[in-house]
Amino acid sequence: MDVNEAAGCVCFNLRKAARAVTQLYDAALEPSGLRATQFSLLAKLHFEGPLAVSRLAEAMVMDRTTLTRGLQPLERQGLIAVAAGRDRRTRRVRLTARGRKRLTQAFPLWRTVQARVTRGLGAARRGRLLSELDMAVSAAQGA
Amino acid sequence: MDVNEAAGCVCFNLRKAARAVTQLYDAALEPSGLRATQFSLLAKLHFEGPLAVSRLAEAMVMDRTTLTRGLQPLERQGLIAVAAGRDRRTRRVRLTARGRKRLTQAFPLWRTVQARVTRGLGAARRGRLLSELDMAVSAAQGA
DNA sequence: GCAAAATAGGTGTATATACGCCTATTATGA
DNA sequence: TCATAATAGGCGTATATACACCTATTTTGC
Numbered sequence: 001m002d003v004n005e006a007a008g009c010v011c012f013n014l015r016k017a018a019r020a021v022t023q024l025y026d027a028a029l030e031p032s033g034l035r036a037t038q039f040s041l042l043a044k045l046h047f048e049g050p051l052a053v054s055r056l057a058e059a060m061v062m063d064r065t066t067l068t069r070g071l072q073p074l075e076r077q078g079l080i081a082v083a084a085g086r087d088r089r090t091r092r093v094r095l096t097a098r099g100r101k102r103l104t105q106a107f108p109l110w111r112t113v114q115a116r117v118t119r120g121l122g123a124a125r126r127g128r129l130l131s132e133l134d135m136a137v138s139a140a141q142g143a
Numbered sequence: 144m145d146v147n148e149a150a151g152c153v154c155f156n157l158r159k160a161a162r163a164v165t166q167l168y169d170a171a172l173e174p175s176g177l178r179a180t181q182f183s184l185l186a187k188l189h190f191e192g193p194l195a196v197s198r199l200a201e202a203m204v205m206d207r208t209t210l211t212r213g214l215q216p217l218e219r220q221g222l223i224a225v226a227a228g229r230d231r232r233t234r235r236v237r238l239t240a241r242g243r244k245r246l247t248q249a250f251p252l253w254r255t256v257q258a259r260v261t262r263g264l265g266a267a268r269r270g271r272l273l274s275e276l277d278m279a280v281s282a283a284q285g286a
Numbered sequence: 287g288c289a290a291a292a293t294a295g296g297t298g299t300a301t302a303t304a305c306g307c308c309t310a311t312t313a314t315g316a
Numbered sequence: 317t318c319a320t321a322a323t324a325g326g327c328g329t330a331t332a333t334a335c336a337c338c339t340a341t342t343t344t345g346c
Contacts, residue, residue, distance in 0.1 A: 003190065004186070004190040004191075006182070006183065006186035006187075006190070006250075006253065007186075007190075008257075008273060009168075009179075009182075009183060009186075009253070009257060010164060010257060010260050010261075010264075010269065010272070010273070011161075011164050011165055011167075011168040011179045011183075011260075012179070012180075012183040013272075013273055013276045013277070014157065014160055014161040014164050014165075014276065015161045015165065015179070015180065015183075015332090016203070016204045016205075016276070016280060017157055017161075017276040017277075017279045017280050017283075018154075018157040018158045018160075018161040019204060019205060019206075019332095019333075019334090020204055020279070020280045020283040020284055021153060021154050021157050021279055021280075021283045022154055022157075022158065022333085022334095023283065023333095023334075024154075024283045025152075025154040026334085026335095035301070035302090036152075036154045036155070036158070037155075037158065037301080037302065038301090039149070040149065040152060040154075040155040040158075043147070043149035043150075043152075044149075047146065047147040047149070047150075048147075052324080052325095053324075053325065053326095054323085054324060054325075060159070061159045061162060061163055062159075062162060062302095062303085062304095063162075063303065063304045063305085064304095064324085064325070064326095065303085065304060065305080065325085065326080065327085066302065066303050066304060068325075068326065068327090069301080069302070069303080069304095070301075070302065070303090072301095073300085073301070085324090087311070087312065087323095087324090088310080088311060088312085088324095089310065089311045089312070089323065089324040089325070090311095090323090090324060090325085091324080091325070107149075110149065110152070114151075114152060114153065117153050117279070117282055117283070118153075120278075120281075120282030120283075120285070121153075121275070121278055121279060121282050125275055125278065126153065128271060128275060129153070129156075129272070129275040129276075129279065130151060130153070130156055132264070132268055132271060132272040132275065133156045133157065133159070133160040133272075134156070134160075135263075135264055135268065136160045136163070136164055136260070136263075136264060136272065137159060137160050137163045137164075138263075139260055139263030139264050140160075140163040140164045140166065140167045140260070140263075141163055142263070158302090162302095162303075162304090165303085165304095166303095166304075169304085169305095178331070178332090180331080180332065181331090195294080195295095196294075196295065196296095197293085197294060197295075205332095205333085205334095206333070206334045206335085207294085207295070207296095207334095208295085208296075208297085208333085208334060208335080209332065209333050209334060211295075211296065211297090212331080212332075212333080212334095213331075213332065213333090215331095216330085216331070228294090230293095230294090230341070230342065231294095231340080231341060231342085232293065232294040232295070232340070232341045232342070233293090233294060233295085233341095234294080234295070287346100288344105288345100288346095289344100289345095289346095290343100290344085290345085290346105291342100291343080291344070291345095292341100292342080292343065292344085293340100293341080293342070293343080294339105294340080294341075294342090295338100295339085295340085295341100296337105296338080296339080296340105297336105297337085297338075297339105298335105298336090298337085298338100299334105299335090299336090300333100300334090300335090301332100301333080301334090302331100302332070302333070302334105303330100303331080303332070303333095304329105304330090304331090304332105305328105305329090305330090306327105306328090306329090307326105307327085307328085308325100308326080308327075308328100309324105309325090309326080309327105310323100310324080310325085310326100311322100311323080311324075311325105312321100312322080312323070312324090313320100313321080313322070313323085314318105314319100314320080314321070314322085315318100315319095315320090315321095316317100316318100316319095316320105
């Protein structure tokens with residue numbers, strides 16, 4: 001173990017950046033009553049339509065049981081609804097009218113903070129970052 | 144809201160990558176009994192010596208109260224110890240002998256998974272990723 | 287010297303995360 | 317057909333995360 005070799009840990013640095021950036025997005029979205037993760041979930045449902053729990057979990061690159069817990073506060077607030085799916089095993093998750101309204105309200109807040117981060121990073125660097133994050137996901141899952 | 148504009152959300156993509164990569168590191172570190180975050184905490188304490196709770200939190204870019212909770216399982220296992228600090232407010236956190244031993248045991252596991260991710264990404268891309276993550280942290284905190 | 291501000295840290299609560307294990311249902315193949 | 321595998325999803329538990337709020341102590345400015 002040389003002098004802080006672990007400082008270059010990909011996992012640690014990803015988590016660190018996720019913490020810092022999430023706090024910024026959470027604060028920006030606060031007037032909408034949504035957390036960053038909740039905003040992403042509603043947006044995914046809005047743009048990709050009703051989905052079974054496991055399909056939504058795959059789309060979010062999220063453990064299915066993580067998603068189950070994450071859906072609960074959204075369902076409590078009536079922003080999403082879960083109904084029986086194609087067969088008796090599956091449950092389809094969909095955005096409610098209230099959820100769509102909340103998403104519409106949150107969207108400008110998201111745009112503002114996204115623009116702020118984009119300015120801070122530079123658009124080109126932001127593009128590279130997103131592309132490298134995608135590759136990191138592939139590397140982690142394909143490994 | 145055009146077609147999935149939110150898919151380019153820096154926060155979402157950071158969190159997504161952090162989830163995927165953390166699962167890989169957690170699985171790799173499993174034989175040591177440490178989670179990725181715990182490994183990072185022990186490594187930080189090893190390389191940067193005993194630190195007050197707030198100083199450690201700053202070094203980790205972690206909320207102080209997050210750190211308080213995160214230290215508890217490590218203290219329970221006797222991997223770290225917390226003692227009175229310079230004045231009666233501060234508490235110094237240090238690695239114990241047992242913690243050092245555990246870190247030494249985990250280090251090769253970490254090196255292996257870090258090397259795997261580095262191969263998957265390419266060393267150059269990994270370097271760029273780490274540098275962009277640093278800038279994202281600065282952008283988030285300086286914003 | 288002392289009141290106010292700054293610093294240090296914990297607790298309550300809520301969400302985020304995922305592993306192991308469980309049940310239920312559907313699909314498959316001999 | 318029917319045993320088995322595959323699929324779908326929840327629950328218990330544990331860590332990770334951080335905000336609002338609290339107490340205790342120290343520092344600062346007058």
